[in-house]
Amino acid sequence: xxxEDNEVEDHRPLVLIHHLPSFKLPLQxxxxxxFRLFDSLASPDASSVRALICVGTTPVxxxxxxxxxxxxxxxxSSAGLDHVDLAECRRRGIAVTNTGDANxxxxxxxxxxxxxxxxxxxxxxxxxxxxxxxxxxxxxxLGCKIGGKRIGIVGLGSIGSEVAKRLVAFGxxxxxxxxxxxxxxxxxxxxxxxxxxxxxxxxxxxxxxxxETHHIINKDVLTALGREGFIINVGRGALVDExxxxxxxxxxxxxxxxxxxxxxxxxxxxxxxxxDNVVLSPHLAISTPESFEALNEVIIANLKxxxxxxxxxxxxxxx
Amino acid sequence: xxxEDNEVEDHRPLVLIHHLPSFKLPLQxxxxxxFRLFDSLASPDASSVRALICVGTTPVxxxxxxxxxxxxxxxxSSAGLDHVDLAECRRRGIAVTNTGDANxxxxxxxxxxxxxxxxxxxxxxxxxxxxxxxxxxxxxxLGCKIGGKRIGIVGLGSIGSEVAKRLVAFGxxxxxxxxxxxxxxxxxxxxxxxxxxxxxxxxxxxxxxxxETHHIINKDVLTALGREGFIINVGRGALVDExxxxxxxxxxxxxxxxxxxxxxxxxxxxxxxxxDNVVLSPHLAISTPESFEALNEVIIANLKxxxxxxxxxxxxxxx
Numbered sequence: 001x002x003x004e005d006n007e008v009e010d011h012r013p014l015v016l017i018h019h020l021p022s023f024k025l026p027l028q029x030x031x032x033x034x035f036r037l038f039d040s041l042a043s044p045d046a047s048s049v050r051a052l053i054c055v056g057t058t059p060v061x062x063x064x065x066x067x068x069x070x071x072x073x074x075x076x077s078s079a080g081l082d083h084v085d086l087a088e089c090r091r092r093g094i095a096v097t098n099t100g101d102a103n104x105x106x107x108x109x110x111x112x113x114x115x116x117x118x119x120x121x122x123x124x125x126x127x128x129x130x131x132x133x134x135x136x137x138x139x140x141x142l143g144c145k146i147g148g149k150r151i152g153i154v155g156l157g158s159i160g161s162e163v164a165k166r167l168v169a170f171g172x173x174x175x176x177x178x179x180x181x182x183x184x185x186x187x188x189x190x191x192x193x194x195x196x197x198x199x200x201x202x203x204x205x206x207x208x209x210x211x212e213t214h215h216i217i218n219k220d221v222l223t224a225l226g227r228e229g230f231i232i233n234v235g236r237g238a239l240v241d242e243x244x245x246x247x248x249x250x251x252x253x254x255x256x257x258x259x260x261x262x263x264x265x266x267x268x269x270x271x272x273x274x275x276d277n278v279v280l281s282p283h284l285a286i287s288t289p290e291s292f293e294a295l296n297e298v299i300i301a302n303l304k305x306x307x308x309x310x311x312x313x314x315x316x317x318x319x
Numbered sequence: 320x321x322x323e324d325n326e327v328e329d330h331r332p333l334v335l336i337h338h339l340p341s342f343k344l345p346l347q348x349x350x351x352x353x354f355r356l357f358d359s360l361a362s363p364d365a366s367s368v369r370a371l372i373c374v375g376t377t378p379v380x381x382x383x384x385x386x387x388x389x390x391x392x393x394x395x396s397s398a399g400l401d402h403v404d405l406a407e408c409r410r411r412g413i414a415v416t417n418t419g420d421a422n423x424x425x426x427x428x429x430x431x432x433x434x435x436x437x438x439x440x441x442x443x444x445x446x447x448x449x450x451x452x453x454x455x456x457x458x459x460x461l462g463c464k465i466g467g468k469r470i471g472i473v474g475l476g477s478i479g480s481e482v483a484k485r486l487v488a489f490g491x492x493x494x495x496x497x498x499x500x501x502x503x504x505x506x507x508x509x510x511x512x513x514x515x516x517x518x519x520x521x522x523x524x525x526x527x528x529x530x531e532t533h534h535i536i537n538k539d540v541l542t543a544l545g546r547e548g549f550i551i552n553v554g555r556g557a558l559v560d561e562x563x564x565x566x567x568x569x570x571x572x573x574x575x576x577x578x579x580x581x582x583x584x585x586x587x588x589x590x591x592x593x594x595d596n597v598v599l600s601p602h603l604a605i606s607t608p609e610s611f612e613a614l615n616e617v618i619i620a621n622l623k624x625x626x627x628x629x630x631x632x633x634x635x636x637x638x
Binding site: 022024105106109110112113114116117120121122123125126127128129130134135138139140142143144145146147148165166168169170171265266267268273279280281282284287288289290291292 | 341343424425428429431432433435436439440441442444445446447448449453454457458459461462463464465466467484485487488489490584585586587592598599600601603606607608609610611
């Protein structure tokens with residue numbers, strides 16, 4: 001990713017694109033107008049670079065930062081930043097930005113898509129038709145009605161709020177859990193996820209992954225959700241105790257799951273492949289061209305603000 | 320389906336369950352409390368039966384009616400009644416009921432489920448994960464953002480209205496076509512489907528199948544919809560010229576389709592099985608337990624009204 005050589009003068013600030021080999025920043029070409037890009041910690045530019053774009057969930061560790069003594073800004077390209085050592089950034093005086101609300105609508109759409117798909121068995125029905133079983137087997141097992149379902153939203157940030165808005169239009173009721181009750185929100189609040197699960201037909205997991213929320217969906221919560229309950233996860237894989245979830249699904253102890261994220265991506269527990277009450281998705285919730293446009297804009301805006309000493313557009317704040 | 324013999328007295332009115340061998344009326348047991356049921360046109364009861372329940376899309380033809388000289392009521396178990404010879408019923412003075420609005424919400428939910436599934440590629444992504452391709456292939460092709468999409472609803476009856484309500488919550492805009500402009504509706508009206516297609520990203524087909532609406536989605540409409548356009552059909556297969564649709568899909572001349580109904584069910588054109596931009600569903604849109612409950616209630620209510628000479632609950636009225 002060498003930039004064009006321009007010996008005369010090049011005022012574009014230097015920016016490191018920090019990414020695992022399998023991750024690419026969408027629409028990266030647009031950045032070249034504004035910034036000189038490089039992508040290796042081993043580059044001679046590493047010692048002087050002041051800003052880094054972290055692609056996807058590429059880890060930013062203390063060791064990463066050790067290569068970058070001049071770094072003052074980490075620009076995340078996702079909403080959650082559990083892959084960034086935030087404490088270490090804070091200690092070193094490095095600012096961190098995320099994508100703010102840029103992708104909330106896309107993620108909320110996808111959460112509802114997974115919910116409808118699991119409850120109405122769309123993907124499983126598509127499999128049934130494609131395998132040629134319809135003429136042989138005749139009728140297909142029933143799904144569940146969406147209206148009247150009690151939706152429990154785990155993490156009512158901008159994604160969770162968009163999910164709620166959509167599901168209310170289907171006649172669902174909404175309640176939520178988050179670290180604190182939100183004074184401006186009228187949906188019922190549950191101070192812990194277990195109580196929310198007891199009172200929900202579907203849990204939608206869309207909170208940030210932190211030390212406190214790791215495995216927030218555990219055996220107790222799944223038991224409370226029960227045999228007729230469903231889990232949708234569009235947050236991070238490690239919000240759910242995946243081993244337990246697999247056990248509950250295999251043994252029919254919860255009703256089903258729609259999963260866009262997994263604990264050990266891109267590896268998905270093989271036991272799930274045989275189940276028709278599960279929809280499996282390769283971390284797609286933000287993936288639309290519009291979303292990548294919005295992503296690019298917020299990344300560029302944060303970098304421009306930084307290099308002209310203006311306030312950052314979306315400094316990362318934990319809920 | 321012989322009813323218990325009760326020589327002493329049995330005041331339950333006689334009702335014919337008219338069904339193709341592959342169709343069963345869900346929750347049929349409940350009817351036995353109220354009615355004496357039989358299910359063969361060859362039965363000696365056929366000559367005296369006054370009411371018939373038509374299961375699913377079992378045809379009610381002039382020939383069917385010839386077996387039933389005393390018939391005065393056909394109770395449909397679906398919203399659309401294109402399988403019933405309505406003109407012949409009218410000529411013979413036979414009243415006809417459908418399910419009214421009993422299933423509108425379920426069908427609308429399913430239309431939105433198909434739309435989200437096709438545009439965000441949920442079923443295709445699930446297939447991708449289950450086939451083990453994620454670790455090998457890495458990133459998955461992008462879907463489309465839902466917000467901002469221009470939705471064209473073909474047939475703004477109770478199903479279409481419920482679809483509109485849901486999609487507005489996703490930030491979509493809505494327009495519609497129907498036989499007549501609806502004075503109480505604020506969405507833009509197009510007098511023909513072609514113009515609606517020109518101005519839509521997604522067409523949702525949910526009108527009744529009649530002589531006028533047969534193949535309402537034809538080659539011209541598909542051309543007007545264009546390469547980035549999508550079709551969702553939760554009405555009847557024959558609303559769409561299926562041969563043309565298959566050609567358009569195979570040649571990439573429209574963006575994709577979500578199809579719950581087909582022209583020759585349960586047969587689905589095999590060419591569609593290879594396409595990832597198509598979701599195929601075995602006529603499931605009404606299929607939830609709650610829907611079957613509602614169905615049963617409206618069937619029983621219509622029959623009870625008929626046998627006590629009260630106004631029918633949901634006489635069939637063509638839009």
